[in-house]
């Protein structure tokens with residue numbers, strides 16, 4: 001592969017607001033040589049996640065920041081194009097953390113974020129293996145299994161509901177019998193949630209009267225809040241939490257760009273004897289198979305519809321990440337880098 005170029009995004013400085021080309025430089029490098037125990041993976045699709053922005057900062061999180069001059073971290077699916085490991089052969093489709101580059105090395109000593117071979121045949125198209133059946137879908141499922149536990153007839157509110165985690169959380173909540181209200185940032189997204197994904201109601205948080213609309217959409221209060229954004233909507237929803245209500249802290253992406261934390265009034269949670277708890281999906285890798293099994297079953301039975309926004313070309317990954325923060329995606333945002341070679 002010595003004449004093949006590996007395009008690589010390297011983090012040159014930590015962004016302060018929107019991510020720019022000065023923060024992430026697209027370089028051209030040689031494809032790595034393999035040692036024993038390694039496989040070479042060609043990236044097919046890259047996952048763009050709200051947390052991608054967090055990983056560029058030096059803020060303490062559940063995972064080390066991307067080092068300056070390091071390859072930008074990113075989940076993805078790829079195809080093995082060369083192998084010196086016994087458990088992977090050329091042609092295998094794999095998922096893991098290839099990073100924002102064309103080619104990466106899957107090392108069998110990497111226990112933190114190992115590549116795993118995807119099932120053959122695939123239960124869903126490749127982009128869905130990063131979305132509804134990937135890390136974001138698994139997060140939605142586990143957030144509800146571990147914390148939200150929506151019951152038949154309860155009211156559940158989901159923020160960033162048209163996004164990757166949110167749309168799955170809402171549909172899984174519906175499958176569990178809850179009345180589900182989605183919050184999203186555009187009227188067409190709200191219409192999609194109700195008309196296509198079966199949400200019971202949806203509210204555009206950019207409307208002047210969003211708080212009144214949430215009140216009208218949750219006449220019996222809120223039993224489960226699946227929170228992806230943080231800020232004024234979370235505050236308002238907590239003011240409507242019911243006795244023994246649960247707030248699933250999936251994320252607070254309104255603060256990942258460095259914005260300060262707004263004041264949160266938690267008194268209604270005390271009155272409700274409520275539970276507010278966060279989770280990190282990577283802590284629960286032992287439950288991924290169960291999650292994919294459950295989500296795959298919902299897809300097969302038509303109760304979980306998969307949604308992706310696909311951006312063409314590795315070179316457009318940086319602008320696509322800004323699009324995520326501008327709300328331009330519906331469902332899982334992925335970058336299409338290459339097509340798989342037939343086996």
Ligand code: NAP
Nearest residue numbers: 049050139160163164165184185228251253254280281327
């Ligand atoms: P996503 O929901 O696909 O995309 C983000 C969406 O959020 C955008 O489309 C936008 O839609 C909305 N948004 C962006 N900035 C916003 C803001 N300032 N205020 C309100 N809404 C905003 O992204 P994702 O990767 O699936 O992540 C969603 C959340 O899940 C994040 O908080 C992330 O950290 C969390 N997450 C948690 C875990 C875990 O283990 N706990 C795992 C994965 C993801 P609108 O048009 O509606 O504004």
